[in-house]
Amino acid sequence: DAGITQSPRHKVTETGTPVTLRCHQTENHRYMYWYRQDPGHGLRLIHYSYGVKDTDKGEVSDGYSVSRSKTEDFLLTLESATSSQTSVYFCAITAGQHNYGYTFGSGTRLTVV
Amino acid sequence: SQQGEEDPQALSIQEGENATMNCSYKTSINNLQWYRQNSGRGLVHLILIRSNEREKHSGRLRVTLDTSKKSSSLLITASRAADTASYFCATATPSSSASKIIFGSGTRLSIRP
Numbered sequence: 454d455a456g457i458t459q460s461p462r463h464k465v466t467e468t469g470t471p472v473t474l475r476c477h478q479t480e481n482h483r484y485m486y487w488y489r490q491d492p493g494h495g496l497r498l499i500h501y502s503y504g505v506k507d508t509d510k511g512e513v514s515d516g517y518s519v520s521r522s523k524t525e526d527f528l529l530t531l532e533s534a535t536s537s538q539t540s541v542y543f544c545a546i547t548a549g550q551h552n553y554g555y556t557f558g559s560g561t562r563l564t565v566v
Numbered sequence: 567s568q569q570g571e572e573d574p575q576a577l578s579i580q581e582g583e584n585a586t587m588n589c590s591y592k593t594s595i596n597n598l599q600w601y602r603q604n605s606g607r608g609l610v611h612l613i614l615i616r617s618n619e620r621e622k623h624s625g626r627l628r629v630t631l632d633t634s635k636k637s638s639s640l641l642i643t644a645s646r647a648a649d650t651a652s653y654f655c656a657t658a659t660p661s662s663s664a665s666k667i668i669f670g671s672g673t674r675l676s677i678r679p
Binding site for chain 1: 596597599601607608609610611614616654656658661665666667668669670671672
């Protein structure tokens, strides 16, 4: 999607290894989000950021950490990947705190074996 | 737990017919948003309706919001094959730090030629 890219698009990793997913935006938006999407669960919020170095937990944050050292980049790290973290991960950005729609990236399909 | 729940989970209609999807939620909201997701892609923002609005239109889309019943509906008129996708409602709840939207599980819409 225009203005937001996720990398990698696909990744297979082994249980117990650390994994970092990257979200990069060119819109200069303040707010960035990480979601995971699993069958039957819709999208669930993992972590979000409301500015450089300002982050907070979402509803499924256990096992994940994030960092935002620059406006344009929001990193999601799985400290020690588990099979339950096999999922599709989406990054999203929005222009303001209230009443703005989100723009989503194309997603990262992560498989933990 | 998820804030929004869509109904039905799946819907199959003939091309040219209207499609109606419903969303119910549990707590007070700032706004409610609808998104479309084509298979294997990210989510695309369709429309946002604020808590003080009752109806909103965008092209062939009509969204209603009933805050007393904590429910919303998305109507797609004169459906086309390209409307085949999953549709998600998402509710934005009041927050001091950032807008956070919580997604429902989605409705899978299939348009038969």
